[in-house]
Amino acid sequence: MEKEQETVADNETVTDEKETAAEEPVEIETEAPAAGTALPDQAKLVLMLEDARAKADENWDQVVRTRAEMDNLRKRQARELENAHKFALERFVNALLPVRDSMEMGxxxxxxxxxxxxxxxEGAELTLKLMADVMAKFDVVQIDPLGEPFNPELHQAMSMTPRSDVPPNTV
Known part of the structure; x- marks a missing residue:
């Protein structure tokens, strides 16, 4: 029992010491700068502040220029993509014109x-060959899915007709 009282007494002492330490303000010893040395420190700080502001302004200018450059790049890319689509379509149509001319002559x-x-x-066969050449030039491949299972990624269903000679969902 005496040990418990000593422990309680020790704990109270430790707690009391902590409370008094927290209540007392901690003083940090600082030396007041002498009148002659205060100005160089302030001047140094002012120079550092001006330097930091100059760097911040320089960085801000760089950010603004980078944003403008990115915006211009984005606009240029959009314009180039539009032109690429336009000229690709133009090339395709120009390649199809002889096919149309051949059909009209036929x-x-x-x-x-x-x-x-x-x-x-003979004229129809030559026109068909001309059309096949144009398609090959533009990497258009003919797909003949007759008898294959229906694939919604490749085929478009127009209608369904039940037939007994082929399995269901067959093209």
Whole structure:
């Protein structure tokens, strides 16, 4: 029992010491600068402040210029992309014009009296070859999915017809 009282007494002493330490203001010893040395320190601080402000202004100017440059780059990229789409479409249409001309000539030849069917067929075959060449030039590939399972990523369903000779969902 005496040990408990000593421990309690020790704890109270420690607590009392902490409370008194917290209540007493801690004084930090600082020397007051002499009248002659105060100005150089202030001048040094003013110079440091001016230098920091100059660097901040320089950095801000750099940020503004970078933002403007990024904005100009974004606009230029959008303009170049638009031009690329425009000129790609123009190239494709220019490549298709001979195909259209060939089809028009074939229709004109078919409208004449005494048109030779063999020559019309030959003209249609040449037009088809011309069209295939244009498609190959622009990497357009013909897909023939007949008999393959329906793939919604490649095919577009127009209608469904139940048939007994092919499995369901077959093109």
């Amino acid at each position: 229709l004109g030849a078919a409208s004449e009296e005494g048109a030779d069917v063999a020559k019309l067929r």
